[in-house]
Amino acid sequence: MTAVVRSAVTGVGGYLPDGVVTNDDLAKFVDTSDEWIRERTGIQQRHQAAPDQPVSDLAVEAARRALAAAGRTPADVDLIVVATTTPDLTFPATAAIVQRKLGCPVGIAFDVQAVCSGFVYALSVADGFVARGRSKCCLVIGAEEMTRLMDWTDRGTCVLFGDGAGAVVLEPVEGQGTTADRGLLGFALRCDGSKQDLLYVDGGASTNGQIGYLRMQGNQVFRHAVVNISEAVTAAAEDAGIPVADFDWFIPHQANQRILDGVARRLGIDPAKVIVTVAEHANTSAASIPLALARGVQDGRVKPGDLLLMEAMGGGLTWGACALRL
Numbered sequence: 001m002t003a004v005v006r007s008a009v010t011g012v013g014g015y016l017p018d019g020v021v022t023n024d025d026l027a028k029f030v031d032t033s034d035e036w037i038r039e040r041t042g043i044q045q046r047h048q049a050a051p052d053q054p055v056s057d058l059a060v061e062a063a064r065r066a067l068a069a070a071g072r073t074p075a076d077v078d079l080i081v082v083a084t085t086t087p088d089l090t091f092p093a094t095a096a097i098v099q100r101k102l103g104c105p106v107g108i109a110f111d112v113q114a115v116c117s118g119f120v121y122a123l124s125v126a127d128g129f130v131a132r133g134r135s136k137c138c139l140v141i142g143a144e145e146m147t148r149l150m151d152w153t154d155r156g157t158c159v160l161f162g163d164g165a166g167a168v169v170l171e172p173v174e175g176q177g178t179t180a181d182r183g184l185l186g187f188a189l190r191c192d193g194s195k196q197d198l199l200y201v202d203g204g205a206s207t208n209g210q211i212g213y214l215r216m217q218g219n220q221v222f223r224h225a226v227v228n229i230s231e232a233v234t235a236a237a238e239d240a241g242i243p244v245a246d247f248d249w250f251i252p253h254q255a256n257q258r259i260l261d262g263v264a265r266r267l268g269i270d271p272a273k274v275i276v277t278v279a280e281h282a283n284t285s286a287a288s289i290p291l292a293l294a295r296g297v298q299d300g301r302v303k304p305g306d307l308l309l310m311e312a313m314g315g316g317l318t319w320g321a322c323a324l325r326l
């Protein structure tokens with residue numbers, strides 16, 4: 001066996017803003033009901049950031065928790081990758097703002113924009129730095145305030161999303177080049193730009209100069225989700241050289257309980273192995289996977305040495321999956 005450097009997750013942290021909006025709260029001003037939202041999505045509530053709480057504040061809090069869990073401090077961080085579709089400003093990158101707020105030294109910091117798939121994409125990008133010796137302590141953060149992109153008159157979208165952030169610390173560890181190694185073991189990343197019209201935001205600096213609102217053909221997105229996600233999960237498991245059945249935990253992007261159930265059914269995954277937060281968090285886009293991971297680690301289900309499969313699909317359409325051993 002040849003020694004190889006892997007990128008290992010050494011700390012995990014999640015942060016949700018204090019504000020909670022229930023389905024009944026929404027039903028006061030949107031033509032919807034708690035019953036409809038629960039039945040069609042599994043969502044019961046979502047968190048919402050305060051008006052003066054930019055997404056970098058959520059990211060910083062999640063990052064502090066991940067660093068503490070890893071036994072690291074901001075002084076150790078040499079790379080920050082933030083996956084977000086709701087940045088504080090058009091520029092600088094939210095990662096640069098996070099670096100300043102955390103008080104990290106001069107290093108590398110940039111954002112990745114792949115919407116709900118952003119965390120999986122960001123992990124893959126960060127892996128390129130860490131596993132090649134270009135970063136010794138990296139923060140990968142998924143942070144979103146999706147509620148800022150809602151058209152509150154569109155009941156087909158505004159009930160689905162929430163705000164939050166999750167972070168992991170990635171550090172290099174030496175492995176043997178086998179599936180017993182700790183760290184990131186396999187990826188599958190995809191984008192089909194021809195499906196843009198199914199899910200997008202109708203604003204941007206170089207088009208109409210607006211922030212815009214999220215627009216979605218929900219039932220079309222739903223049709224693609226189960227098929228695309230299942231394919232990517234299978235491909236990431238193959239890339240890692242590990243059968244899907246051997247993974248201990250499945251940590252999906254949390255968009256809709258019916259999508260989670262459909263993917264688990266299609267791949268023959270035991271629902272008891274799926275970490276689910278959609279009921280309390282709703283869809284937090286790039287933040288949902290690290291938030292679900294943080295939940296699983298905190299409550300003791302997900303343990304060091306466990307094999308994890310993460311997956312997501314979102315605007316682009318982008319989708320992807322990642323296999324790792326914690």
Ligand code: ACO
Nearest residue numbers: 032036040116155156159218219221222225255256313314
């Ligand atoms: N409350 C009450 N009724 C509603 C609501 C609401 N919030 N939203 C839509 N409806 C109505 C529609 O107007 C429609 O009424 P009509 O039959 O009188 O025209 C009816 O419900 C059915 O609408 P559909 O869109 O066909 O409902 P569907 O069962 O597909 O559920 C949903 C909609 C929940 C959006 C579903 O399609 C979905 O979850 N899609 C995936 C979208 C998603 O998760 N996107 C996130 C990003 S991508 C990702 O993360 C995977």
